[in-house]
Amino acid sequence: MIRLTSIKVRGVSAKGPFEGEITLGPGIQVLSAKNAYGKSLAAKAVVWCFGAEAIFGVPSGDAGFFPDAIREEIDFGDERGIQVLSSECSILLERSDGSSIRVTRPVIGKTGLLTIEEQSILDPTIRKTIYQNTKRSMQDDTGGFQSFLFDWMGWPRTTLATFKGTPSELYVENLLPTFYIDQKEGWTNIQALQIARYGQLQISEVAIEYALGALDQVKLRVAQQESAQRRAALKQIAEATAARVTALLAARGWTIEWSSFGSVKDVAARWALKGLREELKARQNVDLDKRTKELNEKIGKLRKALTSDPIDPANVSALAGASQRAIELKNQRHQLNSELNTLRLQYTQAQNLIGSLEQRIQSASDLARLKESGVGRLDEMECPTCHRDLDPETFALSVQTGAEVHAHVAALKRDRALMKNNLDALASSIRTRTSEVSSLDEKLRDSQRTLTTVTDAIGTVREQLANRAAELSAAERELDRVDEWKRELAQLQSEIDKWISDVKLLGDLDSGHTDIEKRRATLRDALAKYLIELGHSSVTESNVGTLRLDEQYTPFLGSRRMLALGSASDQSRLVAAFSLALAEASVQLGGFHPGIVLLDEPLQQNPDNPHRDLLFTALSNQLSRNTGFQTVIFTWLPDSDVARLRTAGIPVLEAEGSHFLRLLSPAANRSLEQKEGAASEEPVSGETPESGDSPELEAGHGESSAAEEPSQEEPEAPESA
Amino acid sequence: MDASQNPLRLLAELLSGRAKPVINPERFAPSATYDLAYRMAITSLTFRIHAKANGENSTRIAADRLKLYQFLAQRPWLVPTIKSWAESRKDAQLSMLSSDRLRRGYLGDVNHDNVVSYMIARGILKWNGNFLEEGNNSQYIEIIYSEAIERKLFASELAALDSLRSIRITNEMLGEP
Numbered sequence: 001m002i003r004l005t006s007i008k009v010r011g012v013s014a015k016g017p018f019e020g021e022i023t024l025g026p027g028i029q030v031l032s033a034k035n036a037y038g039k040s041l042a043a044k045a046v047v048w049c050f051g052a053e054a055i056f057g058v059p060s061g062d063a064g065f066f067p068d069a070i071r072e073e074i075d076f077g078d079e080r081g082i083q084v085l086s087s088e089c090s091i092l093l094e095r096s097d098g099s100s101i102r103v104t105r106p107v108i109g110k111t112g113l114l115t116i117e118e119q120s121i122l123d124p125t126i127r128k129t130i131y132q133n134t135k136r137s138m139q140d141d142t143g144g145f146q147s148f149l150f151d152w153m154g155w156p157r158t159t160l161a162t163f164k165g166t167p168s169e170l171y172v173e174n175l176l177p178t179f180y181i182d183q184k185e186g187w188t189n190i191q192a193l194q195i196a197r198y199g200q201l202q203i204s205e206v207a208i209e210y211a212l213g214a215l216d217q218v219k220l221r222v223a224q225q226e227s228a229q230r231r232a233a234l235k236q237i238a239e240a241t242a243a244r245v246t247a248l249l250a251a252r253g254w255t256i257e258w259s260s261f262g263s264v265k266d267v268a269a270r271w272a273l274k275g276l277r278e279e280l281k282a283r284q285n286v287d288l289d290k291r292t293k294e295l296n297e298k299i300g301k302l303r304k305a306l307t308s309d310p311i312d313p314a315n316v317s318a319l320a321g322a323s324q325r326a327i328e329l330k331n332q333r334h335q336l337n338s339e340l341n342t343l344r345l346q347y348t349q350a351q352n353l354i355g356s357l358e359q360r361i362q363s364a365s366d367l368a369r370l371k372e373s374g375v376g377r378l379d380e381m382e383c384p385t386c387h388r389d390l391d392p393e394t395f396a397l398s399v400q401t402g403a404e405v406h407a408h409v410a411a412l413k414r415d416r417a418l419m420k421n422n423l424d425a426l427a428s429s430i431r432t433r434t435s436e437v438s439s440l441d442e443k444l445r446d447s448q449r450t451l452t453t454v455t456d457a458i459g460t461v462r463e464q465l466a467n468r469a470a471e472l473s474a475a476e477r478e479l480d481r482v483d484e485w486k487r488e489l490a491q492l493q494s495e496i497d498k499w500i501s502d503v504k505l506l507g508d509l510d511s512g513h514t515d516i517e518k519r520r521a522t523l524r525d526a527l528a529k530y531l532i533e534l535g536h537s538s539v540t541e542s543n544v545g546t547l548r549l550d551e552q553y554t555p556f557l558g559s560r561r562m563l564a565l566g567s568a569s570d571q572s573r574l575v576a577a578f579s580l581a582l583a584e585a586s587v588q589l590g591g592f593h594p595g596i597v598l599l600d601e602p603l604q605q606n607p608d609n610p611h612r613d614l615l616f617t618a619l620s621n622q623l624s625r626n627t628g629f630q631t632v633i634f635t636w637l638p639d640s641d642v643a644r645l646r647t648a649g650i651p652v653l654e655a656e657g658s659h660f661l662r663l664l665s666p667a668a669n670r671s672l673e674q675k676e677g678a679a680s681e682e683p684v685s686g687e688t689p690e691s692g693d694s695p696e697l698e699a700g701h702g703e704s705s706a707a708e709e710p711s712q713e714e715p716e717a718p719e720s721a
Numbered sequence: 722m723d724a725s726q727n728p729l730r731l732l733a734e735l736l737s738g739r740a741k742p743v744i745n746p747e748r749f750a751p752s753a754t755y756d757l758a759y760r761m762a763i764t765s766l767t768f769r770i771h772a773k774a775n776g777e778n779s780t781r782i783a784a785d786r787l788k789l790y791q792f793l794a795q796r797p798w799l800v801p802t803i804k805s806w807a808e809s810r811k812d813a814q815l816s817m818l819s820s821d822r823l824r825r826g827y828l829g830d831v832n833h834d835n836v837v838s839y840m841i842a843r844g845i846l847k848w849n850g851n852f853l854e855e856g857n858n859s860q861y862i863e864i865i866y867s868e869a870i871e872r873k874l875f876a877s878e879l880a881a882l883d884s885l886r887s888i889r890i891t892n893e894m895l896g897e898p
Binding site: 352375381 | 751832836838842843864876877878
């Protein structure tokens with residue numbers, strides 16, 4: 001846990017240097033100042049010094065979210081529009097062991113560089129180092145500010161999964177929305193300013209679990225996310241493999257069911273049941289081993305017939321047989337080509353039909369839009385001759401209602417879906433027939449080669465020998481083809497087997513038990529306490545038992561989301577309660593919450609008196625007793641409320657003047673210059689860090705017209721500075 | 722012949738048993754092609770794009786030409802057919818082969834004749850011999866055209882009408898002597 005002990009903003013204007021500082025103490029405290037005093041500027045300075053400006057939707061190093069007073073022009077009393085030449089913010093953080101760091105970051109100039117003045121409890125020497133807060137500064141272990149900050153806080157680094165599939169980490173900018181509630185957007189939802197600019201998955205949940213110290217749960221969550229990403233990748237591989245299997249088998253004229261439908265585990269279970277060869281045998285009666293055996297036997301017999309079997313000189317059937325085989329194959333090919341032509345014609349027609357359906361869907365949709373727009377709607381009209389209404393039905397024409405047109409569009413879309421299925425089926429049939437034609441062509445070529453050889457031979461003996469030789473050659477070629485298919489199928493089968501084993505491995509990655517339920521219960525109990533203390537209108541002592549947090553840490557009361565319950569101001573009460581409960585739970589559980597809660601203008605969300613009373617009661621009771629973490633409330637209170645809180649022992653810092661930035665007097669300026677000169681000559685010095693146990697609101701050291709002007713403003717709803 | 726080979730008998734057996742007919746109401750929704758608003762919109766777009774100036778204050782189009790063009794606008798996939806017909810018109814035999822079915826289709830479009838009669842009755846169009854001219858209420862045509870362009874309605878119909886500009890359609894092709 002750390003404590004924020006000082007927020008300082010200073011700079012140089014055309015009229016001279018200016019400065020403002022807020023000194024903070026432990027526990028709860030209220031900074032009370034009127035509108036435009038610079039409360040939000042101070043709160044934003046903390047975000048800036050944490051290097052977390054990205055939560056405001058700006059790029060790294062962009063100080064555009066700060067008011068003009070420290071970027072362009074500043075007003076000092078009656079002197080308005082004074083040019084700001086330079087400015088910077090700094091915060092002083094104190095660790096529970098007494099060590100401290102002052103983080104200083106320029107608002108104008110090199111905004112990516114942060115100066116750290118570090119002082120250890122053991123070594124009072126101040127060590128000054130400059131770090132960078134560029135994008136991914138967490139990965140830069142030597143010069144990265146985020147990396148340094150986690151190291152100094154003693155926070156463990158976490159590896160998170162991202163949308164891109166590359167690993168990332170948790171940054172301070174992801175934790176900040178859990179303890180800094182911005183005046184404008186922060187009250188709209190729990191962690192309203194949470195961002196995931198590095199694409200971290202489920203970053204809101206991870207931020208809470210980290211704050212609760214549930215590192216095992218974060219690890220398990222990341223493993224589950226990676227597992228989901230791996231599953232998606234495996235599913236893609238399965239789809240590609242299924243497509244290859246279908247294409248390969250279709251090219252041989254075989255059709256089997258080898259789909260990638262369903263979950264990865266379902267597909268793996270299905271594919272593991274039978275191999276490709278078994279499926280081919282079962283569905284298509286294709287047994288490649290049997291065919292190999294048959295061909296080997298045939299080759300053996302033909303070799304024997306060619307070399308040692310007797311030849312009958314009176315046998316004249318060789319030529320007729322070879323010729324007959326060629327004729328039969330040609331007939332088969334003719335029939336297949338004829339079917340293929342029909343299929344191609346059907347395919348083209350189906351394509352045309354789909355094109356026509358697309359056009360008709362578009363026309364009907366446009367007609368529906370035209371009717372809805374009311375443009376071109378014709379008024380009732382009377383025939384000048386017969387004085388009857390000019391009814392379209394008289395002309396045998398019909399007018400459809402919008403509902404009828406939409407129904408027609410729905411029917412056309414269904415037709416289109418059917419036609420697309422039909423088109424897919426036709427494409428599959430064409431592929432199969434084409435491969436059959438190709439296979440038949442090979443057989444026909446063999447047969448024609450045999451016929452040519454036999455025809456060229458002279459005499460019955462030579463004819464028979466030529467016939468046997470040609471048959472042998474054809475059988476050997478077929479055997480080669482079968483061997484090739486077996487190799488291709490074996491290759492695919494090995495890929496499928498590897499895929500199945502990858503799926504099996506997946507099962508063990510994302511299982512495990514953590515103590516998250518216990519931690520969630522601690523957060524829930526703390527939340528229940530704060531909701532009652534802050535007076536959420538939907539939560540009572542009788543129903544608080546039904547309060548629960550779901551897997552995303554969304555609070556539910558019974559079966560209803562709490563964000564949907566209560567009045568508009570209850571939403572801000574829920575946000576405040578959640579932020580405070582998280583800090584308290586983190587203290588109890590030894591989690592990694594910074595130990596600071598900054599609430600900017602909570603009263604702006606509760607402008608009516610009963611709700612103000614509820615807040616003050618809560619501040620006086622539960623929160624004041626809590627000393628485990630620091631709470632800073634930026635708001636404006638009338639004197640009566642200040643007195644009430646002080647009576648209850650709550651420190652209230654009251655602002656002097658109209659703005660906390662003041663022009664320094666020439667004497668103070670000289671003193672500051674001397675001090676800075678000495679510091680710049682000797683960067684590593686024994687300077688003692690400024691800190692104090694009691695909160696103090698400093699207004700520079702010099703006189704300023706702005707500082708001396710008594711405020712005449714009446715209390716009103718505060719606005720952003 | 723058993724039931725499996727006779728579809729009617731199979732259907733009768735199914736209906737007499739536990740099978741219940743399912744009626745999809747959207748199946749009875751008439752096509753947009755028969756809707757008056759659609760037909761008037763397409764006829765108006767055709768007139769607006771293809772009518773030619775007749776004097777200073779009026780535009781007109783041959784009634785047969787309007788009939789063919791609006792027919793094609795609703796069926797953009799036929800435009801290549803009419804194009805090949807137009808290109809082959811010098812070859813009488815080829816011309817006859819490629820034109821007959823198309824000619825029969827558009828000449829039999831009675832619905833268009835009714836739409837034109839209705840538009841004349843509404844004063845949107847008026848007859849001038851074999852031509853159709855703008856009527857007293859012809860602002861309807863301009864309204865529909867502007868709306869279609871502004872809201873990108875009937876894009877395929879407009880594209881078809883536009884492509885017809887580059888195709889020379891003769892009176893002979895329109896079926897006129």
